[in-house]
Amino acid sequence: MSYPATERVPTRSELLETELETLYRVSHVLNRSLDPNETVKDVLKILHQQGGMQRGMVTLLDPESGELLLNAIYCEREDVKPEPVRYRPGEGIIGAILSHDRTVVVRRIADEPRFLDRLGLYDLELPFIGVPIHIGPGEPVGVVAAQPKIAADELLGEWSRFMEMVANLIAQSLRLSRQVEKEKQDLTQERDRLRRTVRGNYGFDNMVGHTQVMRLVFDQVRQVAKWNTTVLIRGESGTGKELIANAIHYNSPRANGPFVKLNCAALPDNLLESELFGHEKGAFTGAASQRKGRFEQADGGTLFLDEIGEISATFQAKLLRVLQEGEFERVGGTRTLKVDVRIIAATNRNLEREVEEEKFREDLYYRLNVMPIQMPPLxxxxxxxxxxxxxxxxxxxxxxxxxxxxxxxxxxxxxxxxxxxxxxxxxxxxxxxxxxxxxxxxxxxxxxxxxxxxxxxxxxxxxxxxxxxxxxxxxxxxxxxxxxxxxxxxxxxxxxxxxxxxxxxxxxxxxxxxxxxxxx
The missing domain is CATH 1.10.8.60 (Helicase, Ruva Protein; domain 3)
Structure with missing residues (x-):
């Protein structure tokens, strides 16, 4: 089926103005998303409606098969229902553009013996322009092709240069997309490597000790790691309480979540409250911006509260509410925040005696002492x-x-x-x-x-x-x-x-x- 060319031939100034406006719109579309599947078809639509280049097609190289795969086409005809199309290097005019790595301009597509017409899309009486897409030196990674609205031999050179500029814009978007995707993959691989390393460092196989008391500790860690139970690790300083907390977290269902630590003995009450619950901007002198606390940072993971026996009676009441309800407000804030955090606490104090002496809240003690693990001295x-x-x-x-x-x-x-x-x-x-x-x-x-x-x-x-x-x-x-x-x-x-x-x-x-x- 042919399409009559009824459009008048534009002047060079009109053509230049149209091309500049089209390139601007194309760049705007390409900047909208890094996903070429979302942007390339819109680029072809702009070429069709604004740039005088109709029936556009973009094919991209499949690195696994080495073949060109149809990525997008645009045509206003409703009867065109393209199916998945592949071109081997050198196959048809599209494959030839990829193999020879140069722009191809055909005055009348019906006269081109390499034209396969697999899509049933093109006007056989009109010219055809195909341009390779490069994202770096070396082999091209795709082809963008289209037909001018009208047959005008004197403008073919101008149209081919215009299509090359469009190909460059598409190439820049592809380059950035692939670079971001590679960085994302690298970060994912690095994250997974670090997770494997951390899990290896805190795996059950790396817990050292064969005495009866340590075997009991290891058995307790293996069992409690499976659940979200609150754990209280008891023992003298230097017995490895933090290592046990790490082992519990990294062998639990929350291993992919954050593991946040805080030494409660290192801070006074006012700073401890800000560290745990966060603060709003202007909540106190020096609070220049909003800041998330450790509970928010640990959402979906584990919060390790070391030296829990050192906190004051006043702060014990504030901590108890969070442990019971999972709710708190930032310092200086009014909005109630809810978090999902597993608590592991540690202390070298005799909390039972502290409860008897009313130095430690009994209700907080029972909230923390759900699963006690006693670390033996060396x-x-x-x-x-x-x-x-x-x-x-x-x-x-x-x-x-x-x-x-x-x-x-x-x-x-x-x-x-x-x-x-x-x-x-x-x-x-x-x-x-x-x-x-x-x-x-x-x-x-x-x-x-x-x-x-x-x-x-x-x-x-x-x-x-x-x-x-x-x-x-x-x-x-x-x-x-x-x-x-x-x-x-x-x-x-x-x-x-x-x-x-x-x-x-x-x-x-x-x-x-x-x-x-x-x-x-």
């Missing part, structure tokens, strides 16, 4: 020191960017300390020892340099004394003498009998090995 699980030490040494080695090992003699010395500072003290001791180990191996002599031996000799013995084989061939002489003295309660005569020595011999060993005698 002195109650001395048998975990070897495994824990090697885990920490590996962690320190990664932070220092080198392989780091710890010898059995060093581990045996670590097991003789009662660790009042718990795991945190152990990690600090190992880090000091690592600094003083240029060869990458922490041995007994290096541990002595950290000052640990003076603490061992001056402090109390571990609650669980490790059993030491005095005939262990891997023990050096200094370790063997110290182990015998400890088993003998630092009575030199008893230690001498354990080592099949005379009291004079062991006294000599103590002096030459520079062993500081412990007074019991």
């Amino acid at each position: 002195r109650d699980r001395i048998e975990d020191v070897p495994q824990l030490s090697r885990h920490l040494v590996e962690k320190i080695g990664k932070s220092q960017g080198r392989p780091l090992l710890i010898s059995d003699s060093a581990v045996r010395m670590l097991m003789r300390h009662n660790w009042p500072g718990n795991v945190r003290e152990l990690e600090n001791t190992l880090e000091r020892a690592a600094v003083m180990s240029p060869e990458g191996e922490i041995d007994g002599d290096t541990v002595v340099l950290t000052g640990l031996e003076e603490k061992i000799l001056g402090g109390a013995r571990p609650a669980v004394a490790p059993t030491v084989d005095l005939d262990d061939p891997e023990m050096d002489e200094r370790e063997r003498v110290i182990a015998a003295l400890e088993q003998a309660g630092w009575v030199q005569a008893k230690a001498a009998r354990l080592l099949n020595m005379t009291p004079r011999q062991i006294a000599y060993r103590i002096q030459t090995l520079n062993i500081k005698v412990r007074k019991i």
